[in-house]
Each structure stands twice: as C-alpha cells, then as structure tokens.
Amino acid sequence: MASEKTFYLETFGCQMNAHDSEKVIGTLQQQGYRRVETEEDAGLILYNTCSIRDKAEQKVFNRLNDYKKLCKEGKRFAVLGCVAQQEGEKIFDRAPYVSLVSGSASYRNLPEMLTRLEAGESRITGLDDRETDETFETEFTARQNPYRAYITIIEGCDKFCSYCVVPYTRGKERSRSSSSVLGEARRIADLGYTEIQLLGQNVNSYRDPEGKSSFAELLAAVGQVPGIRRVRFMTSHPRDFTRDIVDVIDQVPTLCDHVHLPVQSGSARVLASMAREYTPEWYLERIAWLKAARRPISLSTDIIVGFPGETVEDFIQSLDLLAQVQYDCVFAFKYSARPNTPSLVMIDSVPEAEKNRRLQVLLERQREIQRVNYFKHIGEIVEVIVEGVNPARGQVAGRSSQNKPVNFAWSQPIAPAPGSYLCVRITGAFPNSLVGEPV
Numbered sequence: 001m002a003s004e005k006t007f008y009l010e011t012f013g014c015q016m017n018a019h020d021s022e023k024v025i026g027t028l029q030q031q032g033y034r035r036v037e038t039e040e041d042a043g044l045i046l047y048n049t050c051s052i053r054d055k056a057e058q059k060v061f062n063r064l065n066d067y068k069k070l071c072k073e074g075k076r077f078a079v080l081g082c083v084a085q086q087e088g089e090k091i092f093d094r095a096p097y098v099s100l101v102s103g104s105a106s107y108r109n110l111p112e113m114l115t116r117l118e119a120g121e122s123r124i125t126g127l128d129d130r131e132t133d134e135t136f137e138t139e140f141t142a143r144q145n146p147y148r149a150y151i152t153i154i155e156g157c158d159k160f161c162s163y164c165v166v167p168y169t170r171g172k173e174r175s176r177s178s179s180s181v182l183g184e185a186r187r188i189a190d191l192g193y194t195e196i197q198l199l200g201q202n203v204n205s206y207r208d209p210e211g212k213s214s215f216a217e218l219l220a221a222v223g224q225v226p227g228i229r230r231v232r233f234m235t236s237h238p239r240d241f242t243r244d245i246v247d248v249i250d251q252v253p254t255l256c257d258h259v260h261l262p263v264q265s266g267s268a269r270v271l272a273s274m275a276r277e278y279t280p281e282w283y284l285e286r287i288a289w290l291k292a293a294r295r296p297i298s299l300s301t302d303i304i305v306g307f308p309g310e311t312v313e314d315f316i317q318s319l320d321l322l323a324q325v326q327y328d329c330v331f332a333f334k335y336s337a338r339p340n341t342p343s344l345v346m347i348d349s350v351p352e353a354e355k356n357r358r359l360q361v362l363l364e365r366q367r368e369i370q371r372v373n374y375f376k377h378i379g380e381i382v383e384v385i386v387e388g389v390n391p392a393r394g395q396v397a398g399r400s401s402q403n404k405p406v407n408f409a410w411s412q413p414i415a416p417a418p419g420s421y422l423c424v425r426i427t428g429a430f431p432n433s434l435v436g437e438p439v
C-alpha cells in the first residue's frame, strides 16, 4: 500500500499570499494530500514566501536551515511565492534539498508539478509564466476563515514603483472577468460566508476583460449579493482611486467604512523618486473626497521611512501628512533595497540608526493620533462581527465595519457564535482597539 501523502504549509507576507495558500491547499487536497500541523509529520513541506523587504525574505532561508535535517528522512521541500519567483533556480544552489520552486503565476501547473515530484524528480520549476494573461482560480480553494472569504479580482502590478518587487514577482496586471468574480461571490454567499474581501496588489486598477463593469460597479454588484453583509477591498493605489468609488460606498451599505490608501511619503520630491505618479496634493484631494462621504470612513495607509535621498525635511512632510489625514492605522516600514528594482541603484543614503529614529518618531506621533481617534467612539453603538470567544474568561473579540477590534465581556450562559453580528456600546478606547458592552 502506498504511504499516505501529507503536507505542511507555512505562509509569509500579504493577504494575496494567504489567499494563494488557500488555493494551493485546496489543490494539494484534491491531489490526495492531507494537511498536518508540523514539519515533522509531513512528507512534503511548502513555504509560501514573501520578498517585499529583506527581513521577510530572510525568514524562509532561516526556516529552510532550521529544518534541513529533515530532508535526510526523505521529506521533500517546496518554495513557493515571491522569493521563489525572485530567486528562481538559485534556491537549489543555496538549499539543494529543495525540490520544487514556483512563483504564483505558475500555480495552475501545480498538479503536474506534484506528479513529477512524486515520481522522484527534483529541481522542478514553475517560473516562466509572468507574462501570462491568466489568473489562478480553482474550485478547490480551502478557505481558512469560516465567515470571511477572499476573492482575487486582479493579480500582478504594472505600476513599477521604484522600490517594489511586486511587478517582478507577481508579473503583469491581469483582471478576472466580472462574471467570474460575481459567480464566486454568489457561491460563497450560498456557503454561508457573510464577509467578502476583494484582493489585488492594485485592486482599483481593475479592468473587466468582458468590459461590463468598472471597479466601482463591481464593488456595488458584490455588495448586493444576497447574504453578503460586509465587503472590503485591498490594496488601492491613489493614482487609480476615482471618485465613483466613494459614491458607491455612499450608496451601498454593505461596503465597509474603511479604505486603505497607501501614501508612502508626504514629500513631493520623494514621491517622484519613488515613481508613485502623484503629488501630496493629488493624494489629499482623494482623502478629502473620502472625508466628505456620508458615513465616516476610517482611513489607513502604508508609509516608508528612509527612502534613498529622504532628508529630515522630507520626513517632516510625512509627519505633517499624518497629522493632516488623522489615519486610524498606519503600517510604517524602513526602506529596504530589493533585487531588480530601479531604486537599487540609488544610494541608500539614510543610515540604519536614522531610519530607526524616523520610524520610532513616526509611530509615536501616530499613536497619539489614534489615541484621540479611538477615544471619539466612546458612547457610540457599533455593529461588530464576532471573531473569537474566550469562554473561560467570558471575553469576546469582534471587529467593526471600520476594521477596528472591539472587545467586550459576555456574562450570558450562551456566548455568541463566531461569525455572528451584534451591536456593542463603546465604553473605552485604546490606540488600537475599543472596548464595550453588548446592547
């Protein structure tokens, strides 16, 4: 009897990667593999990797190093995702016990690659599909969250920001047809999911290959699928952020009160050097549209400190922009030079200690902004989706439409089920979460 086929998969990086892993898991299960919880129990060990910053990239090589002894027991290793696409066959030289290296644009060939792996082949690659027009969809997606479903609407990126690996690791932009997206949304709703998150590296540069829907129209259509109560979308590029997106948020109540709009810098000079294709004024005009929406829309952003050539004055302009926008959440990163990117040839002029200082200053300022923002919710009644229940402590963790964590105590004998919705009166606030009581 053939021994059972088992796999262990660990995911690094963004939600696109997390969702790719759901598709990879589904594909493996379809091929007769069973998922196990540890590397030790698995016949096949897969890492779905991220290369956005050097630190993220190092993680997979550390992991491979930690577990290399397992290859002596006949286990096979596969490296998937962005580091796989970026490093390609060099991974076999660095870690010869790896048998399969595949970028995300080649996942539709996974069944065939797995068959070759099972036949004992090594050095199998899926690296040549970055020019493809296809996206990777599978009916076997193994969704890992029982109430929130991710749907990819666009893959790849054509923006080529000077610091960013994504156009090289995920290939050129390709959108799915609106009828295929809507079909998936309806199937998901029929399965009982109530929240949909539309995903793309650059979600609002969506172009329907069938020419039926703009991005805003697709948002409206997904938001009107019966059974769907919340729709989110990630990540938007300011350059493609059109006013009809705000109009549609105004009109369709299921579209969440939250927009993530990465700014990267508050300095016009740095933005130009980053090839972001907008100025701070252009960006702030879009923020003004969002602030004028009928419902209060929570805003979040990504920001890079210490980009090559960023002066203290440039950095202060980033701080000023944070003060002006008053975001509810900021993801801040130190610039990290990446292979293949145009900024690699720029002099990484800001010393590490100064990058650290700027990061700390920025995070401290932002903490104060959030302290004030979150405090303003006290006294409001907000609808939350229950995400977790700790019966021993009588604590429930939920999330508001604005994407803010809301925690509350539960004293009734039956705790609310994860995935259910209820209303909570906000009684307290921290810089990153709210507390309240169910009403």
Ligand code: 5AD
Pocket: 052, 053, 163, 164, 165, 262, 264, 302, 303, 304, 333, 334, 335, 336, 337, 338
């Ligand atoms: N260095 C630092 N941060 C980066 N990001 C992307 N590339 C880099 C880089 N080379 C950040 C951007 C992006 C987020 C996902 O990661 O802020 O929006």
Ligand code: SF4
Pocket: 012, 013, 014, 015, 016, 017, 049, 050, 051, 052, 081, 082, 165, 166, 169, 170, 201
């Ligand atoms: Fe990391 Fe970017 Fe790849 Fe996502 S797309 S896994 S953030 S490198």
